[in-house]
Amino acid sequence: METWYPPAGPSAVELLIVGLAPGLRGANRTGIPFIGDESGTLLHQTLARHGLARQSLQSDSADRPTLNGTAITNAVRCVPPENKPVGAEINTCRKFLVATINRMPELKVIVTLGKISHDSTIRALGGKIAHHPFRHAAETEIGSIRILSSYHCSRYNINTGRLTPQMFDTVFQKAVRSLGPGSAPST
Ligand code: URA
Numbered sequence: 355m356e357t358w359y360p361p362a363g364p365s366a367v368e369l370l371i372v373g374l375a376p377g378l379r380g381a382n383r384t385g386i387p388f389i390g391d392e393s394g395t396l397l398h399q400t401l402a403r404h405g406l407a408r409q410s411l412q413s414d415s416a417d418r419p420t421l422n423g424t425a426i427t428n429a430v431r432c433v434p435p436e437n438k439p440v441g442a443e444i445n446t447c448r449k450f451l452v453a454t455i456n457r458m459p460e461l462k463v464i465v466t467l468g469k470i471s472h473d474s475t476i477r478a479l480g481g482k483i484a485h486h487p488f489r490h491a492a493e494t495e496i497g498s499i500r501i502l503s504s505y506h507c508s509r510y511n512i513n514t515g516r517l518t519p520q521m522f523d524t525v526f527q528k529a530v531r532s533l534g535p536g537s538a539p540s541t
Contacts, residue, residue: 357427364457375430429474468506
């Protein structure tokens with residue numbers, strides 16, 4: 355499963371989260387982005403707190419929460435060596451990201467996790483990186499889509515304090531605010 359949707363499918367998605375690539379012990383094993391790896395723990399706790407998913411998740415549980423108006427995908431489709439995808443791989447995979455975005459007629463907000471995801475998303479939306487540079491908690495707009503950028507919620511970033519749960523929470527607070535009144539959306 356390259357993209358994980360809410361029960362009503364792509365047409366119900368107002369918020370898309372773009373990660374980096376399937377985690378070796380996570381999506382690569384479970385088939386679902388951010389399920390089964392530690393990067394997913396903070397993400398799912400944060401989604402639940404903001405009403406974007408229904409129950410939180412133990413890092414190695416096979417269960418998964420139900421997404422609410424939210425979908426999760428990755429910028430790159432295969433697990434890259436040392437988790438560092440090369441430019442060619444990122445560019446090749448962008449057509450899948452474009453196709454994913456195009457399946458979501460109600461999409462309003464994208465949260466990007468890390469610079470690679472940010473840059474690939476900006477390009478997928480036809481923007482220029484120079485006009486929309488990556489910065490944690492930056493907000494920008496391309497067409498009708500609002501893009502909020504975050505450091506990746508990787509175990510490394512969390513353990514080194516580069517990304518704290520509070521910093522991550524702030525990004526999702528902004529995302530929910532950008533969805534507008536009546537949100538969090540229904541499934
Ligand atoms: N798992 C994913 O699916 N994506 C990431 O970016 C990290 C872990």
